[in-house]
Amino acid sequence: MYEIELLINGRPFRGAAEARTTLADFLRHTLRLTGTHLGCEHGVCGACTVLVDGVSARSCLMLAVQADGAIVETVEGLAEHDGTLHPLQQAFRDAHGLQCGFCTPGMLMTLVELLRETPHPSEDEVRDAISGNICRCTGYQSIVDATLAVAGAAGTEGSEP
Amino acid sequence: MTGTPASQPRVVTRPSVGRPVPRLEDLPLLTGAGRYLDDIELPELLHCAFVRSPVAHARIERIDVEAARAMDGVHAVLTLADLMPKLTSGRMPLGASPIKGENSSTPFVLADREVAYVGEPIVLVVAHSRYLAEDAAAQVQVDFTPLPVASDARAAMAPDSPLVRTELKSNVLNSFKVGFGDVEAAFAGAAHVFSDVLSQHRGCGHSMEGRGVLAEIRPGDELCVWSSTQMPHDLYYMLQTMLGLDQDALRVVTPDVGGGFGPKYCLYPEEVALPAAARLLRRSLKWVEDRRETFISSIQERDQYWSVEVAVDAEARLLGIRGSLVHDQGAYAPKPVNLPYNGATAMSGPYILPAYSMDVHVVHTNKVPVSSVRGAGYPQAVFAMERTMDLIAAGMGLDRAEVRRRNLIPPEQMPYTKKLKARSGAAMVYDSGDYPASQREALAAAGWDDFPERQKRALAEGRYIGIGMANAVKGTGRGPFESGVVRVGQNGKVSIFTGAAAMGQGLATALAQICADQLAVPPEDVTVISGDTSKTPLGLGGFASRQLVTAGSSVHLAARAVAEKAIRAASSILEVDEDQLELREGHVHVRDGNRSLGLGEIARMLRGAPGYAFPAGVDPGLEASAQWRTDSLAYANACHVVEVEVEPTLGSVEITRYVALNDSGRMINPMIVEGQVQGGIVHGIGNALYEFMGYDDSCQPVTTTFQEYLLVTATELPRLETIFRETPSPKNPIGAKGVGETGTIPAAAAVISAVENALAPFGIRISQTPVPPQSLFRLIEAARQSQAGQPPRRKDLPDDQET
Ligand code: FES
């Protein structure tokens, strides 16, 4: 067992993990942050996407020990403390960007990364960004529309999402 | 329901039905606060893994669990024999059939003598973590003697074929004929006869959340079973029987369900094995399917082989269709014949067909058992029919849309009775819809008539573009009923309790909207409790695009009864005639005055207080229950038009335009309807071009990851253009028709039609799905060789391209 300390959504967490424990299982089962989902556990579906030191990572393919000392962002950290949704979350709601919601945490984290790097993406760039995230419910269009809506709004108001 | 209202209660409301109300489900799901099966944590919970068969057919000689049992952190390693003391049968009951019948085709709770497909569960391992359970599962030794396999359903029908299971006398589970009219006469009098052999391959449902079961032992030996299922009540009834439990000793609950798409309609061995083991060990147990297990143990569908012969008159009007259909049932039949029956009876779809005869054979193979995946037999039937329509057009030199137009059921013939019976035995009556107008509208939106000109120009530039179309009709809203209880709480907020099962489709929002309008409250003030057998005594669940129609109708009736009751109670309390009262903003108001009573106040009075007067003429409780009954289906229809560009040197297909017209009757929430249609289309595109569940000749699955089995991602898609018609169904009080499957059903047929059209210069006929690049490339190469290098010429375009 290894002691792991990391900062998740701005809060310090600590826990013990075996060498083989994935970051996803550590987040979900050890730290009880179950917002991050597992859809394939082999690195294709993107449901488990979190940001590690600001970069998207498949938490099913990363070991918890590799995240020791890292800054991790998960879906639980997107909304404000008062419950105000992150603009992307709000846009997902407005544009029906989710149905069963299982892919949603991974989609959101992937798109948070996209919008940080590319605040005004084209439709193709949005589709490209989520091409490693599988959604069986929506057909993706509403997710793309939600993202473009946020990007558009950010443009008119001049604020970063 | 409690009392049918003599007249409509007067309700003044801004209707929420018909508006894109934001979903009530979304907030927890967006913030990571959803609670799916694997998110449930209980004290002292143990974790499970299954030892599954690595071979497709074998006799089990010996199961040695000793090494596994001795491992650290392992709590138990259980075979069927270990579980039997807690089971009334080692074999699953025949699903969806309360009638006792022959049961030599359902799966076993755990296999103990023979395995019949790769993935069949044999041993249940219980440990302190899933990691440890999997470690121990790898240490279980099972000695097998291999047995021959049947891999192709057509060959498996032969009397000398190896048997899928040694207990069978034949691999043919069932053979039946579906038909009507004088088919022989139809063919004798035909101007043209065309024939084709079509095959469609199997795929998986692949909800992003797999299956999962949690069996919780509660104080007093009570069992609470959580399952990611579409059928909580079915599971409740089945477990009572399988575990020999009193009804009050068991509760079944569905947490948030991460998608269904059919496979969660069946009840599975794991859903019995875990509860039985939990009772045996007196410990709470959890098992969550991993993706590899989805590939080798969750229901798959669509392996069918159709031989179709069609007779038409000189005007291309259908005279008769005959043929045979071989349905690959896989190793077991959790449900008897639902899919092939759906397929065989749905083939003629929106068309007038005077005579029909289809011989259906349901045949076992050593593959994962087969039941519904989104569409449930309909996509195959539509593929067979629509490809046949294209064949007639090509053969007679007619426009493909024109051939269809000549055969569509005209609106003035609605309701239209097909000479077939639905599975319930009721007559198959198309209740409503305007199929010619649907086709017209979709074609106009897609620019069908201009396409030949564009195609000619593209071809001159060396680009192969094509257009295709498909019509579909889908029976939705299957009964016999779904439950709906509407109850007003002490605070005036409303709760709906239903047996319908939410699995991500927005059921709660739609039901809340229906209820809200009847009670003049905002939908946000309505909560929906579904998927809990302790809160809803009766229910069926999710299948056949049924829940909005059935549960929606029950909720509509129950909510209306509550409104009427509130007005009657208010009339008694306020001593004002009922016709002077109206329900507005959650209050019963005296129309010309300022007195009013809130729904919460009325609910408090109707709960009863010992020693105080009770309003006259009303029953206790501000609530009503309805079980809207139906034996008929509400028929939704769709017309899809697709444009593609094919790169013949690679066999790759790009979908460049997708226009889908959908008529699912009255739309309760257009935003949700559109989401269903878009998601459905993408599933169908997957079936057409990408999704291929492969097996080798020894029935070893060869696609068990998402790297081998391709799901459609965002980059393969154009913007999907949806058009909606709303022909209300006269068959239910809300006028709705189902929409969960109508996007999927015609999609593969339309895409393939377009691909074939793009490759018309090569003279290729495509009678199969899917056509991934390698398949298409082979077809193109074969055609090139037979054309001996001739360049495509104008006259090689099919005749419907002539302008
Ligand atoms: S669960 Fe990590 S990519 Fe699918």
Ligand code: FES
């Ligand atoms: S919303 Fe269900 S998988 Fe994306």
